[in-house]
Amino acid sequence: MKLCDIVQELDATTLNGEDRLNSEITRCGASDLMSDVLARPTDGTLLMTGLTTIQTIRTAKIAGVVAVVFVRGKRPPPEVLTVARTEDMPLFSSPYSMFVCCGRLHARGLTGLDGRR
Amino acid sequence: MASLKKFFFIKARDFVHAGEASIHIQSLLKSMHWDPVLIRRVAICSYEGEMNVVIHGGDGVLNLSIENDRLIIEIIDDGPGIQDISLAMQPGYSTASDEAREMGFGAGMGLPNMKKNADDIQIESEPGIRTRASMTFLLESPKETP
Numbered sequence: 001m002k003l004c005d006i007v008q009e010l011d012a013t014t015l016n017g018e019d020r021l022n023s024e025i026t027r028c029g030a031s032d033l034m035s036d037v038l039a040r041p042t043d044g045t046l047l048m049t050g051l052t053t054i055q056t057i058r059t060a061k062i063a064g065v066v067a068v069v070f071v072r073g074k075r076p077p078p079e080v081l082t083v084a085r086t087e088d089m090p091l092f093s094s095p096y097s098m099f100v101c102c103g104r105l106h107a108r109g110l111t112g113l114d115g116r117r
Numbered sequence: 118m119a120s121l122k123k124f125f126f127i128k129a130r131d132f133v134h135a136g137e138a139s140i141h142i143q144s145l146l147k148s149m150h151w152d153p154v155l156i157r158r159v160a161i162c163s164y165e166g167e168m169n170v171v172i173h174g175g176d177g178v179l180n181l182s183i184e185n186d187r188l189i190i191e192i193i194d195d196g197p198g199i200q201d202i203s204l205a206m207q208p209g210y211s212t213a214s215d216e217a218r219e220m221g222f223g224a225g226m227g228l229p230n231m232k233k234n235a236d237d238i239q240i241e242s243e244p245g246i247r248t249r250a251s252m253t254f255l256l257e258s259p260k261e262t263p
């Protein structure tokens with residue numbers, strides 16, 4: 001699924017990375033625990049989280065995550081956007097809960113980090 | 118492979134800059150066109166170790182060295198140290214502060230992640246004085262990790 005279609009499915013606002021909306025995503029993870037993210041096969045995936053800190057961006061970068069969706073309409077403070085620009089990390093904000101975001105993407109055929117549905 | 122050495126300062130409790138050294142190392146290895154799986158393993162270990170210094174340790178340094186057939190990341194901090202290293206290595210064990218937990222840390226998975234991803238890991242600590250974690254990655258025939 002293309003990032004632009006994911007954005008549409010989640011009624012999300014693009015906060016960073018408009019030029020990357022053509023990226024293709026097949027696997028997704030949802031977590032608020034950074035080491036948990038780093039313990040799993042996250043290369044080339046989408047991360048959904050409620051945590052809008054600088055460390056979310058840096059963890060995503062280290063983990064090889066392609067884009068981050070903040071759930072429940074969360075918006076990161078300006079310094080987090082600055083780091084996202086520096087690290088070239090696309091960021092989106094969806095008004096839906098974590099549960100609903102995951103459900104919408106699962107219904108569209110996306111899988112978990114391990115490739116399972 | 119020519120030898121290369123770099124070092125970075127890590128400041129305790131500086132969450133604004135925490136992780137920058139590891140991201141620097143990750144992009145350095147990418148620019149050298151290393152194997153992506155190896156880069157991922159090095160980056161995860163470096164980042165977990167760097168975050169541990171920021172969250173639990175005192176001010177410290179991260180030394181990166183690449184020599185012949187191996188890459189070594191050594192992280193030393195002069196913080197409170199670790200009383201019981203085998204306990205600290207257990208998945209789920211954490212003494213992270215509320216501040217760190219609010220930022221998504223404290224799963225007690227950092228040291229296990231480091232152990233899983235490095236070809237070799239040595240952790241030594243003199244409580245009240247310093248902690249040293251040294252991780253080695255073999256450039257040829259590295260271990261298989263996702």
Ligand SMILES: Nc1ncnc2c1ncn2[C@@H]1O[C@H](COP(=O)(O)OP(=O)(O)OP(=O)(O)O)[C@@H](O)[C@H]1O
Pocket residue numbers: 034035036165169170172173174175194196197198199205206210211212213221222223224225226227228229248
């Ligand atoms: N540099 C350090 N100085 C002092 N204590 C440390 C250091 N590194 C680790 N520890 C101790 O070891 C424990 C386990 O570390 P580990 O990285 O596995 O988990 P964590 O940092 O608590 O949580 P996570 O890494 O999952 O966010 C820590 O909670 C802390 O008590």
Ligand SMILES: [Mg+2]
Pocket residue numbers: 165168169223226227228
């Ligand atoms: Mg840790």
